[in-house]
Amino acid sequence: xxxQPAWSKEEFEAQLRAKDKFxxxxxxxxxxxxxxxxxxxxxxxxxxxxFYYQIKIPVKDANILANCPDRDTxxxxxxxxxxxxxxxxxxxxxxxxxxxxxxxGIPREELWxxxxxxxGVRFAVDAYVNFARNAPWQEAACSSLTELFAPTIHKQRLAxxxxxxxxxxxxxxxxxxxxxxxxGRDVIHGLDITLNHFTTRPQQERALEILQFxxxxxxxxxxxxxxxxxxxxxxxxxx
Ligand SMILES: O=C(O)c1cc(C(=O)O)c2c(n1)C(=O)C(=O)c1cc(C(=O)O)[nH]c1-2
Numbered sequence: 001x002x003x004q005p006a007w008s009k010e011e012f013e014a015q016l017r018a019k020d021k022f023x024x025x026x027x028x029x030x031x032x033x034x035x036x037x038x039x040x041x042x043x044x045x046x047x048x049x050x051f052y053y054q055i056k057i058p059v060k061d062a063n064i065l066a067n068c069p070d071r072d073t074x075x076x077x078x079x080x081x082x083x084x085x086x087x088x089x090x091x092x093x094x095x096x097x098x099x100x101x102x103x104x105g106i107p108r109e110e111l112w113x114x115x116x117x118x119x120g121v122r123f124a125v126d127a128y129v130n131f132a133r134n135a136p137w138q139e140a141a142c143s144s145l146t147e148l149f150a151p152t153i154h155k156q157r158l159a160x161x162x163x164x165x166x167x168x169x170x171x172x173x174x175x176x177x178x179x180x181x182x183x184g185r186d187v188i189h190g191l192d193i194t195l196n197h198f199t200t201r202p203q204q205e206r207a208l209e210i211l212q213f214x215x216x217x218x219x220x221x222x223x224x225x226x227x228x229x230x231x232x233x234x235x236x237x238x239x
Contacts, residue, residue: 004201012195012204016145019211023149024218025156029226034156036164040105043165045229047097047104048116049221054097056125058084060132060140068137076189077141083182093182096175103172119235120224124217131213138197142207143214144190150183 007015024030032038033046061080068074086092101111110116132140154176161168198207228234 006201022215027222029222042229049121052117063132064140100172103169118224121221124220141193147183
């Protein structure tokens with residue numbers, strides 16, 4: 001069978017964007033969160049587990065930099081590390097997430113101890129870091145494209161939480177505020193790399209698989225949290 005013709009860049013981008021139906025915004029844990037139906041323990045569980053994702057994102061990006069021989073790309077990509085680790089006066093996203101933790105009632109030391117991180121969440125996040133370490137840098141860049149869908153989810157929290165979770169101090173939501181513009185900027189660069197690197201139809205289909213892999217990571221993190229904090233069945237609960 002002969003190879004299918006490549007999609008145009010517009011069609012390829014549309015195929016990538018069509019993956020939004022698998023975004024974790026549709027996961028039942030997220031749906032409950034958006035509806036204001038999570039209790040404090042369940043919000044805390046999410047914040048404490050997502051912290052592991054937050055601290056690994058710059059490690060993931062450092063792996064992409066380490067694999068990338070193109071200076072111009074590195075000059076752009078390094079911004080992501082500054083966004084999370086902080087730079088100069090800006091304390092960065094990890095610190096903003098720590099403030100979110102404090103706002104939901106998790107002391108800084110407790111959050112940073114990682115004591116609440118579930119094995120399933122750790123495995124999923126580590127799979128993302130390992131992928132970035134081992135894959136060609138363009139594939140790793142492509143895997144960040146779930147950020148196409150992230151501004152919507154951050155805006156949903158900013159719009160809904162003050163009314164649905166009035167016990168969370170407004171200061172805690174700053175992380176989401178910062179990410180709306182940062183994610184928008186990241187996506188322009190990530191999309192540019194992806195649309196120009198994956199040019200044949202099999203390569204474009206490979207890009208869709210990579211994006212699905214990343215969607216699976218985000219979804220699987222929430223599966224682990226659902227079992228632990230909604231079904232009250234954390235690992236070894238029955239021993
Ligand atoms: O809160 C979210 O739902 C969400 C999702 C994602 C994502 O889609 O990967 C990211 C973020 N937040 C985020 O804050 C963030 O910094 C980020 C970086 C990346 C990435 O893959 O490089 N994804 C995301």
